[in-house]
Amino acid sequence: xxxxxxxxxxxxxxxxxxxxxxxxxxxxxxxxxxxxxxxxxxxxxxxxxxxxxxxxxxxxxxxxxxxxxxxxxxxxx
Amino acid sequence: xxxxxxxxxxxxxxxxxxxxxxxxxxxxxxxxxxxxxxxxxxxxxxxxxxxxxxxxxxxxxxxxxxxxxxxxxxxxxxxxxxxxxxxxxxxxxxxxxxxxxxxxxxxxxxxxxxxxxxxxxxxxxxxxxxxxxxxxxxxxxxxxxxxxxxxxxxxxxxxxxxxxxxxxxxxxxxxxxxxxxxxxxxxxxxxxxxxxxxxxxxxxxxxxxxxxxxxxxxxxxxxxxxxxxxxxxxxxxxxxxxxxxxxxxxxxxxxxxxxxxxxxxxxxxxxxxxxxxxxxxxxxxxxxxxxxxxxxxxxxxxxxxxxxxxxxxxxxxxxxxxxxxxxxxxxxxxxxxxxxxxxxxxxxxxxxxxxxxxxxxxxxxxxxxxxxxxxxxxxxxxxxxxxxx
Numbered sequence: 403x404x405x406x407x408x409x410x411x412x413x414x415x416x417x418x419x420x421x422x423x424x425x426x427x428x429x430x431x432x433x434x435x436x437x438x439x440x441x442x443x444x445x446x447x448x449x450x451x452x453x454x455x456x457x458x459x460x461x462x463x464x465x466x467x468x469x470x471x472x473x474x475x476x477x478x479x
Numbered sequence: 480x481x482x483x484x485x486x487x488x489x490x491x492x493x494x495x496x497x498x499x500x501x502x503x504x505x506x507x508x509x510x511x512x513x514x515x516x517x518x519x520x521x522x523x524x525x526x527x528x529x530x531x532x533x534x535x536x537x538x539x540x541x542x543x544x545x546x547x548x549x550x551x552x553x554x555x556x557x558x559x560x561x562x563x564x565x566x567x568x569x570x571x572x573x574x575x576x577x578x579x580x581x582x583x584x585x586x587x588x589x590x591x592x593x594x595x596x597x598x599x600x601x602x603x604x605x606x607x608x609x610x611x612x613x614x615x616x617x618x619x620x621x622x623x624x625x626x627x628x629x630x631x632x633x634x635x636x637x638x639x640x641x642x643x644x645x646x647x648x649x650x651x652x653x654x655x656x657x658x659x660x661x662x663x664x665x666x667x668x669x670x671x672x673x674x675x676x677x678x679x680x681x682x683x684x685x686x687x688x689x690x691x692x693x694x695x696x697x698x699x700x701x702x703x704x705x706x707x708x709x710x711x712x713x714x715x716x717x718x719x720x721x722x723x724x725x726x727x728x729x730x731x732x733x734x735x736x737x738x739x740x741x742x743x744x745x746x747x748x749x750x751x752x753x754x755x756x757x758x759x760x761x762x763x764x765x766x767x768x769x770x771x772x773x774x775x776x777x778x779x780x781x782x783x784x785x786x787x788x789x790x791x792x793x794x795x796x797x798x799x800x801x802x803x804x805x806x807x808x809x810x811x812x813x814x815x816x817x818x819x820x821x822x823x824x825x826x827x828x829x830x831x832x833x834x835x836x837x838x839x840x841x842x843x844x845x846x847x848x849x850x851x852x853x854x855x856x857x858x859x860x861x862x863x864x865x866x867x868x
Contacts, residue, residue: 405773405867409766416759423752426745433742437735446750449743453736460732467725474718477711 485543488534490515501654514606520544521605523555524587526563526579533559544587553586588643765860765867772861776851783844790837797830 427441434441439448481500486492492512497505505513522528523542533540544553551568565572565583572580589603808823851861858867 405766405769409763409770412759412762412766416756416763419752419756419759423749423756426749426752430742430745430749433738433745437739437742446743446746449739449746453739453743456732456736456739460729460736463725463729463732467722467729470718470721470725474715474722477714477718 481547483543483545483547484516484520485541486516486519487542488537488540489519489532489542490534492516492519493534501657502651517606521603523553524579524583524589524603526565526575526577528557528563533557546586549586551586553583588639768862769855769860769867773855776848776855776861780848783841783848786844787841790841794834794837797834801827801830 430445431441434445437448437452439445439452481498484495484497484499486495486497489495490512491510492515495512495516497516505516507513518532519540519542522532523544539556539558541557542555544555545551554566555563556566557563562574562576565575565580567580567583567586570582572583804823804827854861854864859865860867
């Protein structure tokens with residue numbers, strides 16, 4: 403077993419992961435600030451809660467849109 | 480009994496329709512045809528047509544007489560050139576030569592006296608004409624009355640006249656009563672006419688109001704239709720605005736959801752990356768630990784080899800010493816008896832025993848190194864015994 407090789411490969415992978423993580427962290431900060439979230443351990447839960455809230459709002463708006471379209475069709479008829 | 484008289488194209492009359500019912504007075508302004516009507520009746524009854532009776536510019540004059548108690552109609556027509564033509568019912572009389580058919584005289588009920596080819600009316604007098612015989616001289620009266628036929632005619636005429644007088648006597652009373660009634664009716668009619676005029680005025684006012692109401696109703700209906708149309712248009716416009724706003728909201732919401740999903744994806748990737756980083760760091764730490772252990776192992780192996788080499792060197796020295804001692808012993812064997820040889824042998828045994836201990840130590844160290852190498856080869860940490868990733 404070539405431990406040196408394993409060490410070098412692991413080191414390179416770690417550097418890559420850190421680089422990607424830094425870029426990703428910037429994106430997360432930008433998007434999180436847009437939604438008013440703090441970048442902490444509750445971020446995943448906050449995202450999930452917010453998504454559920456938006457899905458609920460979307461369903462309400464679609465229902466309202468359907469009602470308005472129905473009303474318009476009645477008016478045109 | 481009433482008599483209806485129709486006159487056409489007679490002097491100034493174009494078309495007149497007169498109904499005589501009892502005592503009748505013709506009233507009108509001058510030159511309206513009152514006298515012409517009397518002349519027309521006189522001409523028709525006694526066939527006394529003159530030039531100038533035909534209305535100027537026309538071809539034929541016509542006089543119709545109808546009695547209410549007789550179905551027949553007397554029609555007298557006269558052209559400019561031809562003599563008058565009489566038609567009573569279906570019977571036509573032509574070329575009469577200024578005479579009147581007896582049926583016509585009987586139909587009219589006017590008596591006359593024929594004398595010397597002259598016909599004198601007994602009970603019909605035209606305007607400005609004097610009653611029978613009054614305009615004549617006594618001689619003429621005698622001539623007329625002495626004509627052979629005159630008295631008979633006169634008697635007939637008198638009898639007809641008396642009959643007519645009797646009829647007229649009753650008729651006069653009826654006419655007087657009718658005049659009274661007519662006056663009352665005229666008063667009533669005047670009052671009713673005033674009421675009718677008022678009613679007509681009211682009706683015209685109501686009709687005008689009705690037209691105004693109808694126009695207002697039409698305008699209101701048009702306005703209502705236009706209002707409904709505008710209301711529908713506004714409702715549609717409002718609905719479309721709502722739809723556009725809702726679509727925009729939904730689009731924004733979808734965008735936010737999409738960005739949120741992107742954020743969620745980044746967060747999930749970040750968590751995975753953190754785990755991978757932790758794993759890599761652990762692996763790196765293990766590798767570093769492995770390298771450290773390998774270095775320690777190599778150092779220990781070097782120490783052991785040096786120690787072994789030292790022991791081997793010492794063993795060789797001891798062996799050489801043994802050989803020397805053996806040679807000395809061999810030499811001293813002769814000189815020293817069994818006791819000396821034994822003492823020497825004991826010393827040698829001690830040395831061998833120490834050598835044997837050194838050999839055991841060497842084997843033990845060698846085995847340890849061999850085992851550590853085998854663990855490393857099998858990816859097992861030689862220190863903690865855990866599997867190396």
